[in-house]
Amino acid sequence: MIWEELARAFWPLLVVVGLGLAALAFGLTSGLSRNALLAGLVFAGLALAASAGWGLWRFRRPSREAARARVDATLEGRPLSALRDRQALGGEDAGSLELWQAHQARMRAGAEQASPIPPDPQLARRDPFGLRLVGLTALAMVMVFAPSGQIGQGIAALGATFRPLPQQAPTVESGPGWEGWAQPPAYTRRPTIYLNALPVEDTLVLPKGSTISFRLYGDDAAVSQDIGPALAQDKPDPMAPAFVAEQDGVITVSGRRFAVTVQPDALPVVSAGAQPTRRADGRLVQEFTASDDNGIAAGKALISLDLGAVDRRFGLAVDPEQREEIALDLPLPATGTRKDLRGQLVADLSRHPWANLPVVVRLQVLDGIDQEGQSEPMHTILPGRRFFDPLAAALIEMRRDLMWSRENRIRGAEVLRAVTWQPEGAMDETLVMGLRGAISTLEAGPLDDKARDAMAQMLWDAAIALEDGGLSDALARMKQAQERLSEAIRNGASPDEVQRLMEELRAATDAYTEMLAQQDRIPRNASTARRSKTASRSPATRSSR
Template sequence: MGGPDPLRVRRAVELTRVGMWWEELARAFWPLGVVLALSLTAIAFGGAEALSSGGLLWFMALVVLALLATGYRGFRRFRKPSRDAALGRVDATLPGRPLSALRDHVAIGAEDDGTVALWQAHLTRMRNEANAARMVIPDAKLRWRDPVALRLVGLAAIVMTLLFAPSGRFGQGIAALGATFRPAPVAPSTLENAPSWEGWAEPPSYTRRPTIYLNALPEAQALELPKGSKLSFRLYGEGAGVTQDIGAAVSGGDPAAPEFIAERDGLVEVGGRQFPITVVPDAAPTVQPVVAADRRADGRFVQPFAAADDNGVVSGSAVIALDLSTIDRRFGLSVAPEPREPVRIELPLPATGSRKDIRGQLASDLSRHPWANLPVTVALEVVDGIDQKGSSPAVRMMLPGRRFFDPLAASLIEVRRDLLWSRENASRSAQVLRAVSWQPDGFMDPALAEGLRGAIGTLEAGPLTEEARNKLAQVLWDAAVALEDGGLADALERMQQAQERLSEAIRNGASPDEIQRLMDELREATDAYTDMLAQQGQDPSEKFDRSPQQGQQITGDQIQKMMDEIQRLMNEGRMAEAQELLDQFNRMMQNMRVTQGQGGSGEGRQRPMNRLADTLREQQKLADEAMRQMQDQYGQFQPDGQNGQGSEQSQGLADRQRELREDLGRQRGLMPGRGTPEGDQARRSLDDAGRAMEEAEQALREGDPSGAMERQAQAIQDMRDGMRALGEMTARNQQQGQDGQPQQGQQDGGPDGPSSEGNGPRGLAENYRDQPQLDPLGRSTEGNGGSITTGDQLAEGGDPSRRARDLQDEIRRRSGERERPEDERDYLDRLLDNF
């Protein structure tokens, strides 16, 4: 059998010896460690600062004596552990002490063979036992030498110091100990070089200006201080004084520290120096409306304003009061109105930054206020830091509010207005409600009729309390909104209602914003109706007949063209022509009947892809113009007076962005492929594009061209994704047609299905099926490698900027490969520099 492992035995002995060193140090110097721990803890918790100079000296003396005593004790008791002692400790843990046995020799019988054999067997067993040598765990047995556990007190003190002692206090304590041995400074025999005074000029806090140290100013420098600034001085020595004529002194002050308030121009003299003071009075703030308040279709009151103050505006508000002298006092307004306090709306001010020159926009929803759509006066007020007020002249206007064009809804809103005007109109309002709810069968919802009867009973029950009046006004408002917004189950009736409300708005001279809202409602109702027909498997274009005598049909695309023409006429102010076209549209709806499509249906189905491509091109042009505007705004010098022009340009771009978004929404409503995965994907992509366009429009209106560019880029990518999905749908339908399967166009296109002339989805992708394939860098795989694009870059599936990024990443990867030739890597680095 083999002998013992020398390396294992040596490692066990050395580790045991290290443990014995620790035992000896712990036994000898544990009192020294306790004294050091308690001393450091006292210093870390501010004990040195709490003692006087004499007490600090005694403390240091005691600590030094304790350290010397415990250190001397430790050196006397310390015994250096030897290797033999470590070997013996390891050997004592093994059975038979094999390490000692291996060093023994045979004393008697060395010539006897039997004795020699027995001795060899004994050595073999001892070698095997020596292989089990392990380090002996040290044990200083301090529990016997420290029965009261002082060592644990020192350990706890160190832990508390590390966890809870204030940061920096230890350094302060050491500095205090060092200061006890530092010689006291010798006082100078003269104070000729020291200042005999100090002075400060502190502007009022609302000005946010810094305090001025007067001693640091050059000789004879004049000071301009805001009115109300405080000048304070500190006088040193005998005979020093301050003379001034700028304002009254602060009463009750220390004669050695006089203070004055700057109220007028004057001169301050102190310590042989003079300070000419110019007091700048605080100017009153100013505020004015930038443009007339905007009436929005949703009834929100929007008022752009500009305010300024030399030290900053603190608060502001818009005060709206009823202009009783200009109201047409007829019908429910003939009685005296109940008194109401003017409406006060806080102006939105920036939370951070300077408020010296503010341009903002006040927006508030006052559509439910009793004065909505009545003449009012609007005055803007602002206040500065010393409560000076500035106001704009009162402007007369009609308080914006939501307008209702449904006759029944408009009558309910008028009754609500009369009740809020005065509760004396209760009996008159009850009569009006009885009139509008007379014989409601056939034209009024039963639930609404029942609610109106309850309102009539409340009005006729007796004196109307203010709380009951307000609850009734809320009920009438909710009913009118439900009537105005439609809430009709039949999509065709909703479309007819929207057309009638739009015609009524044009005849009543509604604002452009209100007309636009109603036009949008008509578009939404038409889209909802065509969507319902498409879900039922019918062709929406076959539901419209221009003339029952001639049987002339109108396709879905022509319906959209008619609505576009109505929109254009209204934008140009040609309301009579728009009304005539609306009447024609109304006659079409009245003469609706199912007819078979003839000619042009293929063109109507083929056109959506072309129109989508046109919209994509227009969006790209708009993004390019937004980029040029951002370059003009941030990359070039703008002379004074150009900001207004830039704002007008942004508003123009925002209007164009809104038109593109509306056009995209119309195209989505007439898109084929409903119910197919590709068609649904195309619609989702166009929805995402519409939301991105809306966010881009908002960014342009807020003067953020960079944010608008980001959202426009997202809209372009979403539109490309939608066109790609339509192309995939067309390719699949073509493949099905070649294999003899029914085409998607036969499902969407009506009974006859698509013709061979491009009807159905095959015609939708006519311009895209012959496009050559591209490699990852955008190059054609059909031989024209020198061409990067294939004609119309807006219709391509890939993103050129993404391909450029991929190419840049590939160049960067290759330039980092060190095994490539140095000339090639230098060339690649030059390419990256060009990027």
């Protein structure tokens, strides 16, 4: 209720303050004369005084009784007032006393339902023209759109109206005026320096490539400097010289001397973490760190084949076809300075022809002026998905040889003939037909890029079907063994039958966990623990417990 009274009494004062701040923030004072500023200041002061006086006259501090009545009005039967009543008649009568006590009990129950009341100043009724919204809009515009420092400049302009005008002797000539700015390159994200505001003894420290510009007022004003070449301009203006800071030196303008120190931009630095790791799905994970004095602008990882470290046997004995090195963009934060970065590159290169082969990894970063920094070359094996099913591994090796060089197509056809010889029980019939069709394609003649890529995709899909299909079958066998064991226990099977079914479940669980361990989906040393855990949770164990 105090807040409601304050809002009702002082909302005109807030409107006046909001409009005054908006006038200062958007430079209204810069376009007014000294007399106009004085008149505006007097008017604003009267408006502030009037609105403040009106608020003090209107403000009434709410009492506890008013607060009690406010809450009581929201409850049925006004129980707070009823609880303060006293019985006037029938005090000695037992029936009347019992009735009075029941009434008091009902009122107490109603009073317990009291809850906080949200404030409601009802300003819409007191401000039919919506002037309070004008003040709020003005404040919002100041916070969002007003230039920084403009309010301070406006206050300074108002304060200057109370200072007497300086008396200039008619015999003294005023010296030439000037203004100067030093603007660092945009990529440094540093603010512009206003040279007139610098103390006389300070040294001007600027990044290399900063632009220094002046505005001269007066025919006798001049600028001399030895820090860099003049800035190229379509229409040079002798009253607005500008140049670029390239070296240490001195700037002199109308008797004012600036000692300038130019800081060259340091080269960015990048380094790779430990050897790249491989996730279970074959993705590459490479950690890196990078730093620059003004922030990293871009970065990438370059991966090239380490041909000298390749085991040149079988399908890799022939010379490889030329391929461009792999270029992966390093992940950089969207916000922040990017001066010191620590990140992690994650990429899926499991289908690349160089997967699981020796490669050289180099990290490269650029700063805002395209200066380049590189890491030391790192010799490693390019992470890729591994296949443990013999048939799947053979198809992946054939795919690698075909992507290595199309001269391996005849050798690949021979491998496919061996793989598809008597496939009963080892592969799905549809898969066998697809592989036999690939034999004809390989033996038909040279492969173009499109045919080679299509063949590689078919071999990849076939290997995935063989690798993951075996895992699905093992999972299905384990679930089937669990269901059979549960059914046998429910039907009262003999101990020998339960024991036999438990052995089947244990064998199916062993096969499934072993396949998971081979594919690195669980640690190998956890397979035994998981088998024992599965056995401990079997229906037979629960039944025996």
